[in-house]
Amino acid sequence: MTSILARYRQQLRNTLGDWFPRTTLFLKGELPTKGEPRPGSQKNAGRAKARKRQSEPKAATQGTAVEIPVAQPPSATPSPASIYGPALTVKRSQEQRMKRRVEQAVAQGIIQPPSPEQWKMILARAPATRIFAGAGSGKTTTLVLRVVFMLCHIEIPREQLTVISFTKASCEELRVQLKRVLAFWGVPLDDDSARELVRTFHSAMAQLARTELRATQWFEQLSVQSKGEEEPDNGMLAGATLNEGQRQLLLQAYENCYREEAGFRRRVHLLLELAAPNEEEPPGTPPLQPFVLNGERQPQALPELFYGQASFAETLGLRVGSIKSSQLECSTRDRIFLEAMQQFWRYFGKLLKEQRLITFNTAFAVLTDRLDKKPSRALIARLQPFTHLLIDEFQDISPQIVLWLQQVQRRLAEEKVAPSLMAIGDDWQSIYGWRGSSPELFIHFDRWFPGQTPSQTLMLGTNYRSSPDIVADGERILTQVRHKQPKKTQAFRVADDEGHGVKVVPQFDIARQLASLLGEIEAQRTYAAARERPERCAVMVMSRLNAPLKAINEQLGRQPGVRTCTIHRAKGLQAEVAIVLDDGQPQQPHPLRNALYAASGHFQQSYDDAMADEALRLSYVAVTRGVSRVLWYTRQPRGAAAILMS
């Protein structure tokens, strides 16, 4: 009787939830922003029918209910109950002591005095806090003081705290700062402890995977000399270009699949526009001519192309094998590609297993799965370092990582250890959409990380890095970004006569004018060295592509104070003078990724719209690296350069 009643209640709840989703969420205290699907929910994923999204986002919850053709990751099952409970216990006396100590540190030149906004972040009590802040607003600097407050004043044990940053380089920078500041607090941090405390996402996950999955060799790190020893960098940075070992493995999976699967052979021949394979004879060598997938810039061999697209689907939280190609809205050609990719992916997985290799994506998915189902006591015990998480550059997180984090902290909440999460980021600087990340996850944070009360949202509105002209130019670029959190930044620095905002240098052709560019770099280096307080990096030369940087490096060699790097690598860094080399490539629609994006059920935007926004955000990241001057070299002003010249 009780069970019939319970079932009836559940059915009623489900029906009400279906018909009045917003009211239901409101009653549960998890109301999403207007017109948004609730992430992590199978139902919503189901409704987020695999259809082409309009550029004007529509509420997925308002869409027709259609079963999603894709098996959702485990945590996309029943609606997440709240993870976060009451506020952290902080005594007034602890805050006072922190303030006094900070005053002393400022007096001794160890740190800059935090602004009132930054203080709010340092002393935040909410268990789930989101810091929205523009470039150069002191997010990373303040994060260091937040860690100090947690470790030294509210006595959170170091074993329960992890700081996550985006790349190995930014982790290293954070470790240096933390060591320096903690030393002043009389809590020295040795190298090993610093490495345990500050990690990339992939290194944090690898720490679990090593013991739980006995995974020691990553496919993404196949080339690394010190096998299994090297700390994993962010997996989104890895694998952009595959090395020989990785390519060989992909090729072998392709050959195995071609040899054994008639359907795969047929599809490959269709894609490459070859005559149908002769099934009377044993299969020959698989064809490897480059294939052009709609939306991809370069023709590529199929094994690498399969790898790239399948990895992308996985970072969206999809299981490649479970994608129902027939229900995706894409062309027949793309559908054939997808089906061949699914077959290939099975063989690739088999091969990895045989060679005792694992991909980051698989490890994230398997761990998420285990945490969602019945995790062992040993696994739960290993979650201790993730009790209090502080995550920098949160805007570049992918659904797959969000789903993993959600499970980690949910499990901890179930163990009654009261987890906390501070997410620090700038949706304006989200630049890894092409690898599956999305600022939407940060913008709609509460629906992934629900608490008894909504998360606390703080803003840091002052840009301490760049001159007012640069700040204004950066924001001008962003006016055309469609999906963003509105925020206003003010420059802390005052304008000076020698500096300037973005100067666009049009009709620049690096092949012909490299010498003049080198001369300019030298002139800017001299300028930067003569500044009253010289920056550690005088001139940063950035490009979206590696080729122009390579050309410069070959001529320039190593120059003190000059750094050349891709815009992606420049994230979080700064220089007196920023030099950008970018022609603003025109956008290409990517139908397959649009279909996968829609199938994931996580986003309002289509992939194409997200990429159009991302191109501008990438320019914003580049421009906001500059302290007092920015130069933008371009063949013809397009994209951000055109906006800046208008």
Ligand SMILES: Nc1ncnc2c1ncn2[C@@H]1O[C@H](COP(=O)(O)OP(=O)(O)OP(=O)(O)O)[C@@H](O)[C@H]1O
């Ligand atoms: N309260 C402050 N007073 C003076 N300078 C500050 C203050 N806070 C930060 N800064 C300085 O501002 C610059 C940018 O700081 P930081 O790198 O922490 O910003 P960020 O928000 O993390 O930047 P990004 O968005 O590029 O990651 C640094 O030079 C830092 O020393």
Ligand SMILES: [Mg+2]
């Ligand atoms: Mg930063």
